[in-house]
Amino acid sequence: MNNLLSHRTALLRSALVVLTVGALAAVACGGDDSDDATPTEGPTATIQITQGTEAPQATDTDLPSDAPGDGDDLSFTATSATITVDGDTADWSDIDGVTVPMEQIRLDGLDPTQLEDMEIDFEPLDAIDVTLKVATDADNVYVLMEVPDDYDFNPEDHNLAASIAVQFLIDQGADVHMGSPEDDLEESLGVVDMWHWELDCGPGEISGGAGVLGGDDPTCNLDDEYALTPEDREDDGDGDDANAAAENSLIGVWEHTGRAGGEGADGTWIFEMSRPLDTADPQDAQFASGGTMLLALAYFDSDETLEGWTDVGHLTSSYEGWIEVTLP
Ligand SMILES: [Ca+2]
Ligand SMILES: [Ca+2]
Ligand SMILES: [Ca+2]
Ligand SMILES: [Ca+2]
Numbered sequence: 001m002n003n004l005l006s007h008r009t010a011l012l013r014s015a016l017v018v019l020t021v022g023a024l025a026a027v028a029c030g031g032d033d034s035d036d037a038t039p040t041e042g043p044t045a046t047i048q049i050t051q052g053t054e055a056p057q058a059t060d061t062d063l064p065s066d067a068p069g070d071g072d073d074l075s076f077t078a079t080s081a082t083i084t085v086d087g088d089t090a091d092w093s094d095i096d097g098v099t100v101p102m103e104q105i106r107l108d109g110l111d112p113t114q115l116e117d118m119e120i121d122f123e124p125l126d127a128i129d130v131t132l133k134v135a136t137d138a139d140n141v142y143v144l145m146e147v148p149d150d151y152d153f154n155p156e157d158h159n160l161a162a163s164i165a166v167q168f169l170i171d172q173g174a175d176v177h178m179g180s181p182e183d184d185l186e187e188s189l190g191v192v193d194m195w196h197w198e199l200d201c202g203p204g205e206i207s208g209g210a211g212v213l214g215g216d217d218p219t220c221n222l223d224d225e226y227a228l229t230p231e232d233r234e235d236d237g238d239g240d241d242a243n244a245a246a247e248n249s250l251i252g253v254w255e256h257t258g259r260a261g262g263e264g265a266d267g268t269w270i271f272e273m274s275r276p277l278d279t280a281d282p283q284d285a286q287f288a289s290g291g292t293m294l295l296a297l298a299y300f301d302s303d304e305t306l307e308g309w310t311d312v313g314h315l316t317s318s319y320e321g322w323i324e325v326t327l328p
Contacts, residue, residue, distance in 0.1 A: 074098055074317075075324035078134040078293070083142040085274045087204050087255030092144050097133030100297055100323065102315040109182045122313030123304045130297060130317070134325050140274050141287050141327075145297060147269040151256040152302040158198040158221065159308030162254075162269050163300035168193040168285035168293065169322060170226070176296050176318045178230040188228040193285040195250055195273060197222045203255045212248040214238035215283075222273075224248040226283040236283040247279040287327055294322035 076098040083091050104125055107115070131146040145164060154160035167178065171190025175181045179188045198221040201207050207220030215224040215235030227233035237246025251274055258267025277287045287293055297317040300309035317323065 073320045074100060075326070076134075077326040078136055078141075078328055080137065080328045081135040081142070082137040082140075083135050083144075083272070083274065085142070085206070085251055085253050085272050087253040087270055087272055089144065089146070089270055089272070092133055092135070095133050095135055097131050097144070098323065100130045100132050100317045101127060101320060102130050102297065102299055102317050103127040103319060104315055105312060106319070110185065111183050114185055118312075120312055122310045125301055125304055125313065125315060128299070128315060130299065132297065132323065134293065134327075136277060136287070136289070136327055139276060141277050141293075143273045143295075145269075145271040145273075145299075147271070147299050148267075149269055149299075149301055150303070151258045151261065151265045151267055151269075152263055153199060153202070153256075153259075155200070155202065157308065158200050160302045161199040161308075162302060163198045163309060163314075164271050165197070165298040165314075166195040166273070167227075167296045167298070169295070170283075170285050176322050178227045178233065180229045185230050188232065190228075191283070192227050193283065194225040194227055194233060195222070195252075195275075196225050197252055197254075197271065197273075199254060203259060204253060206251050206253055208248070208251045210249045212250070213246070215246060215248045222250060222252045224250045224275075224284070236281060239283075243281065243283055245281050246283065247276070247281040249279070250275040289327055291327050293325040293327060295325065296320075296322060 076096065079095045081091070081095060104122065104127075105120075107120060128148060130148075131144075133144040133146075135142040135144075143166060145166070147162065147164070149162065152161055167176070169176075169190075170193050171179075174188075174190025174192050177185065178194075179190055179192045181187060181189060197207065201220035205220065208217050208222035208224070212224065214237045216238060217223050224236045225233055226236060226239070234240060236248055237243040253272050255270040255272075256265075256267050257270070258265035261267070275284075277289075279286065285293070298314050299316075300314040302308045304310055304313045
């Protein structure tokens with residue numbers, strides 16, 4: 001990462017937004033690498049990851065059917081398929097997904113005393129509907145996120161391009177707001193897995209990959225992370241808790257359907273990603289045939305301000321609770 005303090009600050013903000021959404025927060029990461037971010041002293045998390053302990057996986061019976069964030073609002077079954085991660089959605093054309101409503105953080109759900117310590121300064125964005133698809137084969141999970149928004153990309157400044165995060169439940173009970181309940185972002189209810197992608201490489205290029213040893217992808221910025229709270233997020237194997245089992249072969253390729261039209265062209269962002277089903281990494285969610293995946297999304301729009309997206313201003317799926325995906 002370029003700057004630990006600003007990275008963590010951005011994470012906090014992102015987490016905050018995600019938290020509110022109820023994306024990435026997983027989604028919610030992002031914004032953390034901006035050079036102009038003001039370092040913020042975040043609250044100290046008290047929950048630590050137990051190394052070498054297999055995280056419990058959520059199943060249909062783990063959560064009461066009427067519990068908030070149990071994924072009842074959005075659920076679907078993934079498809080058995082082998083996908084080529086190349087930014088081309090042709091191999092998804094016969095695969096059903098789900099429409100995910102995404103909106104910005106709702107400030108009225110947050111603890112006002114915690115807000116005083118955070119920079120909650122963002123420009124309003126309209127809510128959008130994002131298409132999410134998931135496929136698996138014997139070895140890998142594939143995730144496709146299609147976002148209706150105009151094309152913007154600047155290889156010198158990733159705040160002037162789109163950014164996303166995908167968040168997965170690791171610990172049963174972890175809240176969809178990056179592990180924390182919406183009304184107390186300093187409390188962790190468990191660990192979540194985060195894929196956090198800021199676009200430092202161009203369309204069609206593979207971001208992430210097997211050479212990413214510590215979760216942080218210094219070249220293309222598709223990072224494999226984990227979080228306990230919005231402000232307590234780290235790269236796998238490079239955080240406060242050393243993780244010798246870190247596995248970070250997550251890859252992604254992005255494209256935009258209107259790219260030929262240049263900056264501002266209408267169209268759809270394509271974020272195509274893949275990772276092994278089972279990474280044996282305690283800072284990742286683990287998946288298996290017949291199991292259930294719980295995830296959430298975040299999207300950062302470069303048109304939010306003249307300087308691009310802000311950490312807190314991203315759109316999140318978190319108000320839908322965890323999105324529940326049954327794996328074939
Ligand atoms: Ca493809
Ligand atoms: Ca990992
Ligand atoms: Ca991870
Ligand atoms: Ca835009």
